[in-house]
Amino acid sequence: MTAIDPAALSADPTAPAPLALPEQGWLEWVSARGDGGLDRARALVDELRAHPPAATLDVLARWDAVQTAMADAGSVGSLFSEVHPDAAVRERAETVVQRVQRLETDLGLDPDLFAVFAALDPEGLDDDASRLLERTLRDFRRSGVDRDESTRDRLRELNERAIVLSQEFSKNMREDVRSIRVRPEQLAGMPQDWVDAHPVGDDGLVTVTTDYPDVVPFRTFAHDAEARRELVTQFLTIAWPANDTVLQQLLAVRREIATLLGYASWADYDAEVKMIGTGEAIGDFVDRITDLSTDSAQRDKQVLLDRLRRDRPEATDIDGADATYYAELVRKEQLAVDAQRVRTYFDFERVRQGLLDVTGRLFGLEWHRVTDAPSWHPDVATYDVHADGERIGRIHLDLHPRDGKYKHAAQFDLVPGLAGRQLAEGVLVCNFNRGLLEHDEVVTLFHEFGHLVHHVLAGRGRWVRFSGVATEWDFVEAPSQMLEEWAWDEAVLATFARNADGETIPPELVRAMRAADDFGKGYDARTQMFYAALSYDLHVNPTDDVTARLRQLMARYSVFPYVEGTHMHCHFGHLDGYSSAYYTYMWSLVIAKDMFSAFDADDLFAPEVAARYRDRVLAPGGRRDAADLVHDFLGRDYTFDAYAAWLAR
Structure with a gap:
């Protein structure tokens, strides 16, 4: 890919430019970006509170400017607290996050500010502005603005404590x-x-x-x-025992917040703004998926156990220390798929370029490498994103591990996109090696890149509240899970999967890989339901011993027994970010399977359906409810049918 001058590709000289990252002086830059955004937000709020405009739309515009300033500061803090190689910068970024979230709490509990919005007349607003007003009023009420002063003060204390505990939980995982x-x-x-x-x-x-x-x-x-x-x-003991204590404290804080706001549990509070609606529905969903997957799970687990007994005749069960290894043996010996052969076709550099080519073709995008863009580490690769000759975003790929860096895979916002005001920028953070990838890692890369595409495509609206991946939180995984399907298609893989001799991955191998991937999906679903049950249960049923409760839930939901001496909850990062809502991944997968059914399996790049999906599901961001986005794309409500058929296959 030829390096280009990004400015030369912008047809509109007034179009927003990418964020100017520093060549050096990162500590000062992060401080200035964070403090500047917060100072700007406070000044705007003071003016709004003291002299609110007469027109409802003007009030919303002022509030949008406040939210944008805070989002700009918060994005920089969240990203660089997890990825910057300098510990001092990471710590400063953590402080920025604390201050942003503290201001969010203060604003949400400000009765005078709430009074400004409560007095607004919604008459004459368009759909987006009306939605923004409704969501803003809902946010205030969920913050506790209508509680008495002592309750508001306690909520403020609890929210600040939750910020610190969340950061400590993440830091302990990152550094251990x-x-x-x-x-x-x-x-x-x-x-x-x-x-x-x-x-x-x-x-x-x-x-x-x-x-x-x-x-x-x-x-x-x-x-x-x-x-x-x-x-x-x-x-499975990363961050133990430190995070056991931190988690208990965080759970207690969440319970008290929910109680003060009048909810039966944190799960009820959290679910209220998600597709699922209630905490009780989470438990029902977990049990439904458990029932659907049990036959398949037990069948395939027995295959693993039978194979283990060939090596250890005395074995009576198989756990997580052996399951992955024996699943690979079964796929190799019984399903004719050797993962070590498969990985020879997935050189990291080819995979990265192939991903860009595939998503560019699918979504009508061009990715232009920017070789002179400053970044926080030499590993980071930066690309400008173009559609129809216009630069619509910038992405940064930070894909290799290093000390002090976030240990999992995720997409982080750097700048929320706004039409004519800010160019959408996102960062993909992963931990892949620099040589050959497992195919599972290729799938992960496609998945996480789906979030990045969503962030950019949904970054051209008017209101920051709806910019990027701003749908209900139990839908955000669905577009990324659907993009995984392109990493399994033989025609797609043939465009970039080649071994060192330049030989393309054989179609029959890809077909065998797909068949082998079906093996274990039942027990994988049961494992996911164990994680979801743990996430939900810890926020509903207090316990003095999380490990003991984990063992009980694992016995009920997973088909694999507990690995003695482990404490996986201490590095189960989703207990922080997703709290009680880890069910999200499976809920989203149900929807992803249904959306994928609209595509032609023989032509995954068919332009009409791809464009409809891009424009009706991804581009709107949070401007409509997720169920409505899916209905608009499919022409009907989503169902369990495609997921159930896949699980039974």
Whole structure:
């Protein structure tokens, strides 16, 4: 891809420019970006409170400017607290997040400010402005603005405490990288490129860490059961015991907030603004998926156990320390798919470029590499996004692990897009190695990139409240889960999946991969329901011993037994971000399967349906309810039918 001058591609010289990142002086820049946004927001609020405009639309415009200033500051704080290589910058960014969220709390509890909005006349507003007013009034009430002064003061204290605990929970996970030391012969089964990247130390041992580029292939391929179990145990005890205490404190804060606001539980409070509606419906959904997936789960688990017994005749069950390894053996021996052969077709650089080509063709976008853009680390690759000759966004791909960096995979906002005012910018943060990828990692990359596309395409509206991935939080995964389907299509993979000899991945191998992927989907669904049940239950039923409760829920929902000595809740990051709503992933998958049914399986790039999906589901952002977006795309309400058929297949 040829490097270009981004300015040369902008047909409109007045179009918003990308955010100017610094060459150096990051600590000062993050401080200035954060403090500047907050100062701007406060000044606008003071003016709005003291001299509110007469016209409702003008009041909303002023409030939008406040929200934009806060979003600009908060995005920088959230991103750089997780990815900047300098610990001092990360800590300063955490402070920015605290201050932004503190201001959000103060504004939400300000009765004088609320009075300005409560007095507004909605007559004559268009649909978007009317929706903005309704959502703003709802936010105030959910903040507790209509409670008495002492309750508002307590809510303020609790929200500030929740911010600090959330950051501590994340920091403990980010900074606790564990490792095991193994003998070279214990690497038997590992891919040669992985072995070459892990030299033997002076003591004759090899270090294997709990970072994803180590733990995922090791638990998949390493023959040595003892070493696998040791690494999996370390992985499932990241941030223990520190985060056990932090989590209990965070759960207690959420319970008290919900109680003060008049809700039976945090789950009820949180679900009120989601598609699912109520906390009780979460439990019902978890049980429904559990029932749908049980037969498939038990059938495929028995296959794993039978294969384990060939190596260990005395085995009576199989747990997470062995399940991934034996699933790979089953796929290789019984389903004719060797993941080590598969990975030879997925060189990281080719995959990254292939992803850009595929999504560009699908959504009518062009990705132009910007080689001279400043960034926070040399690994970061920056691209301008163009549609119909116009630059509509900028993305940054930060895809390799390093010390102090966010350990999972996620899309972060850098700038919320607004028509004529701000260029949408997003950052994809992952932890892939630089060589060959597992196909599961390719799927993950497609998934997370789906969030990035959503952020950019939905970044050309008027109101920041609806910019980007601003739909109900139990829908946001659906577009990304649907994009995963393109990472399984043989025609799509043929465009970029090639081995070192330049040979394209064979169609019959892709078909076998798809068949092999169906193996285990039932027990994967049950595992997801265990996570969802844990997420929900901890926010509904207080417990003095989270590990004990985890074991109970695992016995009920997962088909795999607890791995002794582990405490996975301590690095289950979704207990922070998604709180009681981890069910979101499966809820979204139900919708994703239904939306994908509208595409032609023989031509995933068919322009009419792709454009309709882009324009009716992604581009609106949060301007309409998710159920209405899906109905507009499908021409009907979404159903469980496609998901149930897939699960039964």
